[in-house]
Amino acid sequence: xxxxxxxxxxxxxxxxxxxxxxxxxxxxxxxxxxxxxxxxxxxxxxxxxxxxxxxxxxxxxxxxxxxxxxxxxxxxxxxxxxxxxxxxxxxxxxxxxxxx
Amino acid sequence: xxxxxxxxxxxxxxxxxxxxxxxxxxxxxxxxxxxxxxxxxxxxxxxxxxxxxxxxxxxxxxxxxxxxxxxxxxxxxxxxxxxxxxxxxxxxxxxxxxxx
Numbered sequence: 756x757x758x759x760x761x762x763x764x765x766x767x768x769x770x771x772x773x774x775x776x777x778x779x780x781x782x783x784x785x786x787x788x789x790x791x792x793x794x795x796x797x798x799x800x801x802x803x804x805x806x807x808x809x810x811x812x813x814x815x816x817x818x819x820x821x822x823x824x825x826x827x828x829x830x831x832x833x834x835x836x837x838x839x840x841x842x843x844x845x846x847x848x849x850x851x852x853x854x855x
Numbered sequence: 856x857x858x859x860x861x862x863x864x865x866x867x868x869x870x871x872x873x874x875x876x877x878x879x880x881x882x883x884x885x886x887x888x889x890x891x892x893x894x895x896x897x898x899x900x901x902x903x904x905x906x907x908x909x910x911x912x913x914x915x916x917x918x919x920x921x922x923x924x925x926x927x928x929x930x931x932x933x934x935x936x937x938x939x940x941x942x943x944x945x946x947x948x949x950x951x952x953x954x955x
Contacts, residue, residue: 758896796858796946806946846896
């Protein structure tokens with residue numbers, strides 16, 4: 756299992772514009788057969804700081820997501836409004852139910 | 856609903872030592888009646904970078920967690936091994952099932 760945090764930083768005056776793009780990206784991604792979780796959050800302190808929390812079975816599934824039509828079409832449109840580069844953390848679960 | 860990402864940065868030679876503390880913290884927190892989710896992950900690229908992904912009904916529930924016996928006892932013990940200060944993001948859900 757692969758957990759991902761992806762953070763986007765959008766210019767303040769472009770937040771409304773990217774909302775429709777994010778909604779389409781989330782909707783299409785949740786329909787991918789290998790997608791376990793793909794949820795989008797917004798930083799309480801920074802309305803231009805968007806955080807995806809994702810879950811995929813493995814790295815290959817994440818790669819397939821990044822090659823999807825919706826990802827390749829929508830992410831460059833979102834990136835036109837960024838104020839700095841996105842950040843990604845790929846993570847493994849440390850404490851599983853088995854450990855507790 | 857309140858989503859939280861809490862990131863700890865532990866000295867490389869202390870990672871083994873904090874594991875038992877983290878396991879106890881996760882186990883006790885998951886038993887809190889208001890805890891919706893409290894899962895711990897480790898950065899694939901940095902074995903001292905620990906990431907909690909949490910979910911609470913509201914900010915009051917998060918405050919109660921931070922006042923719990925296990926939090927007040929274990930977090931200072933973990934912090935003895937930090938290489939830099941922890942980071943926190945408090946987030947609201949942007950795209951809900953209702954929007955899609």
